[in-house]
Amino acid sequence: MHGMALEQLLNRIRDGIADDAELERAKELLASDARFPDELRDALDDEPVLSAPALLSCLGVEDGFGAMLAGAIDAEAHVSVADSVIDALFPDEQQPPVAEAVVASAGDIEITAKVLEDLALEMVDVPIVQAVEAHAGQIEIVAQVLAKVGMADAGLPIAQAVESAAGRVDLVQPVLTALGLDDVLAPVADAVRAQAGVVDVVAPVMAAATAEASTAWVSAMLDGELDLAGRAAAAEQMRGNREATAMMTAFASIGRELREAVAEQAGEVDSIWAAVAPEIGIADPEEVPGWDGALLAEAVRAEAGETDVIHGVMSRVMGPAIVAPPAQIPEPANRGWQIPAAALAAAAVLAVLVNVPSLQGTDVPDNVPEVTTFASATEITVNELSYAENVTVQVFQAEGEEGPLVIWLDEETSL
Amino acid sequence: MTLASFMRALMVLMAVTLAGPALAQQPPPGGRPPPTQTAAQKVTIELVVVHATNANTTVDPKISPDIIKHLKFLNYTSFSHLADYNASLALKQETTFSIVGGRRVKVQLLNRSSTEAKIRVRMYNGQGKLLDTTVSIHRNRSFIVAGPKHAGGVLILPVTATY
Numbered sequence: 069m070h071g072m073a074l075e076q077l078l079n080r081i082r083d084g085i086a087d088d089a090e091l092e093r094a095k096e097l098l099a100s101d102a103r104f105p106d107e108l109r110d111a112l113d114d115e116p117v118l119s120a121p122a123l124l125s126c127l128g129v130e131d132g133f134g135a136m137l138a139g140a141i142d143a144e145a146h147v148s149v150a151d152s153v154i155d156a157l158f159p160d161e162q163q164p165p166v167a168e169a170v171v172a173s174a175g176d177i178e179i180t181a182k183v184l185e186d187l188a189l190e191m192v193d194v195p196i197v198q199a200v201e202a203h204a205g206q207i208e209i210v211a212q213v214l215a216k217v218g219m220a221d222a223g224l225p226i227a228q229a230v231e232s233a234a235g236r237v238d239l240v241q242p243v244l245t246a247l248g249l250d251d252v253l254a255p256v257a258d259a260v261r262a263q264a265g266v267v268d269v270v271a272p273v274m275a276a277a278t279a280e281a282s283t284a285w286v287s288a289m290l291d292g293e294l295d296l297a298g299r300a301a302a303a304e305q306m307r308g309n310r311e312a313t314a315m316m317t318a319f320a321s322i323g324r325e326l327r328e329a330v331a332e333q334a335g336e337v338d339s340i341w342a343a344v345a346p347e348i349g350i351a352d353p354e355e356v357p358g359w360d361g362a363l364l365a366e367a368v369r370a371e372a373g374e375t376d377v378i379h380g381v382m383s384r385v386m387g388p389a390i391v392a393p394p395a396q397i398p399e400p401a402n403r404g405w406q407i408p409a410a411a412l413a414a415a416a417v418l419a420v421l422v423n424v425p426s427l428q429g430t431d432v433p434d435n436v437p438e439v440t441t442f443a444s445a446t447e448i449t450v451n452e453l454s455y456a457e458n459v460t461v462q463v464f465q466a467e468g469e470e471g472p473l474v475i476w477l478d479e480e481t482s483l
Numbered sequence: 484m485t486l487a488s489f490m491r492a493l494m495v496l497m498a499v500t501l502a503g504p505a506l507a508q509q510p511p512p513g514g515r516p517p518p519t520q521t522a523a524q525k526v527t528i529e530l531v532v533v534h535a536t537n538a539n540t541t542v543d544p545k546i547s548p549d550i551i552k553h554l555k556f557l558n559y560t561s562f563s564h565l566a567d568y569n570a571s572l573a574l575k576q577e578t579t580f581s582i583v584g585g586r587r588v589k590v591q592l593l594n595r596s597s598t599e600a601k602i603r604v605r606m607y608n609g610q611g612k613l614l615d616t617t618v619s620i621h622r623n624r625s626f627i628v629a630g631p632k633h634a635g636g637v638l639i640l641p642v643t644a645t646y
Contacts, residue, residue: 477628
């Protein structure tokens with residue numbers, strides 16, 4: 069009843085036939101109508117004849133443009149490039165540094181407020197179609213991202229995802245379509261392009277992407293994903309490259325740990341690689357092209373003579389990834405964090421093997437505990453971990469399964 | 484409708500669109516509804532700063548017994564409560580706690596579901612970043628970041644995510 073009365077009054081105001089009493093009554097109703105936000109309570113105070121159609125549109129009353137225009141603006145006001153890219157890259161809601169960089173930089177591209185400012189200034193004396201056309205503007209980011217990351221031809225997932233998901237964000241066509249003005253063209257798009265023309269997500273995306281890309285070839289090599297030419301190039305790059313060698317060691321370690329975890333859950337599975345390798349022309353299934361055995365030998369020789377050479381050798385080869393745990397620290401709960409892609413894979417597997425069953429179920433009502441309850445081993449997963457070169461980090465579960473997970477960092481360690 | 488009225492309508496509609504979901508139209512085909520943050524979606528991060536030493540055998544009563552009982556495995560005999568910090572974080576929001584020794588702990592909420600929150604914890608000292616980790620932890624649960632040297636002992640930082 070309340071709403072119907074207001075709609076009738078707004079119709080009369082819009083048509084210019086409402087008297088002062090009706091206008092005041094409409095203001096009273098508008099001030100208390102729950103369908104309107106507070107920002108619109110005084111919408112009838114200034115130019116009520118012009119505001120009434122918009123208010124009617126808010127109520128869903130079709131006046132030629134209102135509802136469709138609102139829908140179109142609503143759709144185009146929030147162009148989430150970041151979500152699209154992330155969805156394409158990481159369908160399982162993983163959010164490594166690349167995704168975070170995209171979110172932080174692109175986020176929601178909200179141009180509408182600026183567009184309206186320009187419209188208000190520039191569109192006073194031009195036809196309505198030009199106002200709509202002012203929403204034009206194409207946000208092109210893919211070319212910049214790919215060019216700067218240098219992966220346009222690499223065929224890597226991020227390049228494909230950026231190309232397919234981010235591509236071009238066309239703001240004008242959906243608006244025109246919604247308004248039924250597809251065939252109307254006008255030359256006033258520059259105002260919008262000035263505001264929304266280019267969204268610079270390149271730098272932060274590149275920072276994360278290149279960091280990931282710099283390790284991608286090592287992972288691809290270890291996983292046998294490179295073609296012959298790629299393997300040859302990677303082997304050459306690997307030779308004598310201490311950092312890359314250590315990285316491959318870390319990868320191999322993660323692979324071993326994953327295999328152990330799988331085996332623990334599913335039992336031993338006969339290896340098929342030994343049988344497959346000769347069939348595809350690989351004489352030695354255990355060979356890792358480019359692996360610098362001399363580096364390992366050199367490290368062993370450097371440590372020779374010590375009673376305990378294991379820790380020294382592994383520290384030299386792998387840097388701070390492996391250290392001798394302090395005597396008072398229990399068995400580490402997580403190891404090998406340095407490679408984002410591999411760490412994500414490990415996290416995913418761990419989630420499947422450990423966490424997922426306990427996470428199933430319906431939503432739990434919000435409540436804040438009055439006591440401190442530490443997460444048990446099945447209630448926490450360290451997804452990623454990195455640390456400074458002069459820091460050693462241990463991750464362990466204290467006092468068995470019931471103890472808290474502790475991330476212990478030692479700032480004084482130097483390897 | 485005149486141009487002026489159209490402009491007015493456009494402005495009002497934008498005010499509605501940007502004001503929030505109360506009057507939001509149904510999402511158009513292909514359009515992703517704009518993200519919203521409500522109090523219900525926030526996660527409260529609490530950081531407790533405990534100083535552990537071997538200077539004596541006193542245990543600060545301000546430290547929760549739930550925390551103390553899990554610190555016995557450490558080779559320290561004295562535990563002092565230095566500070567409590569907390570912040571309510573929306574999705575993607577981060578906060579920085581400046582703790583003793585010129586260190587800073589930056590915490591960001593990356594994701595949350597009905598059962599767990601994914602948070603990123605970074606620790607810095609005067610020279611730069613010491614630690615950068617991302618943890619998925621069940622709601623209303625805690626874990627510990629520890630080890631930074633301070634005044635003849637170490638700092639122990641229980642971190643709790645509640646919602």
